[in-house]
Amino acid sequence: MAPASPTGLGGRLSIDLGALQRNWRALDKVSTGALTGAVVKADAYGTGLVAACRALYAAGARFFFAATPDEAVTVRATLPDAHVFVLDGLFPGAARLYVGERLMPVINSLPMLEEWLEACLSRNEALPAAFHFDTGMNRLGFRLNEASIVKRLIEQIGYQPQMIMSHLACADQPSHEKNRTQLALFSALLQQFPNIPASLANSAGLMTGREKHFQMVRPGIALYGGRAVAGRRNPMSQVVTLEMPILQMREARTGETVGYGASQTLTRDSRLAVVGIGYADGFLRSLSASNARLGGRVAIGGRIVPVVGRVSMDMVVVDVTDLADQPPRPGQMVEILGRTLGVDDQADAAGTIGYEMLTNLRLARATRSYFGAEGLGG
């Protein structure tokens, strides 16, 4: 990937691949008895697909879940002997591609199943695939009442899927009743497909009870340091650090306003730093502040300071009046995500989830660097 800041004057996005590896190993320990996969969709949650795949493989991961065929092809090119699932399923007419690239579609519907079984028949080969049944998301997957048709179609030709899976809607809220309902529906479904490995848990499912582990777990967000389970301390290591430079310092007086819409009036004489990150970099506009509402925060030298006024396309203004003992200066880097402010601190302030903060990293006009990986060789 071309550096987003060829001059080196833009921001810095640092990805700690050692933390990614520690996170995978920690989750693998929790899921003893089940295989631990790795969900790498959306550019490995914004951290970089190729680098993340290499690091995860070196840590021991062998089962990778991409969303799209494009992502899956990249995983395959990076890891010749990994098992690669395509969560979005089999795209119409794409069976040849999947077979050629040794991708396993997650079969989500009867039309997908028919097309895959035809490919098996025409090649006289039981091409591996996972079957996904919907147990309460109403997103992808067979309806449960299609199980008997699925069974009949595969029995006709003596086909067996590699895995039966479903996906939890509320795993981040462990006491939500829907978890029990989905688990019960999934367990009942498995009676109809005996001796086929099963998979139900995302990160939160994996972290909240062995009964959801079955034979394979599919963590995503927790690998990348995000909070999987609401209202609990997040035990994962932070993977991402994003720093962006201060463009200008300025003094402003009580009663003056800051930014578009004049949404915030200063209530004291203030020292402001203009930071070179805006909504075009994934610093969401919902991190804007006003007199009525606290917005996002950033950290300078390990100290947290608030956003003032609206987030612009390329800039945000922060109040550094309280840093008078160590006045920030133009060019100095400001921590947007990192040790002081985690992904979820920023996400909470923006009214969103860590997943969205992370996948927005792709937008940041910053130079990426990777460090910390073990066992990559070369």
Ligand SMILES: *Cc1c(COP(=O)(O)O)cnc(C)c1O
């Ligand atoms: C994204 C996804 C996961 C991973 O979920 P996390 O909450 O990020 O752990 C697992 N399974 C499926 C089907 C997914 O779409």
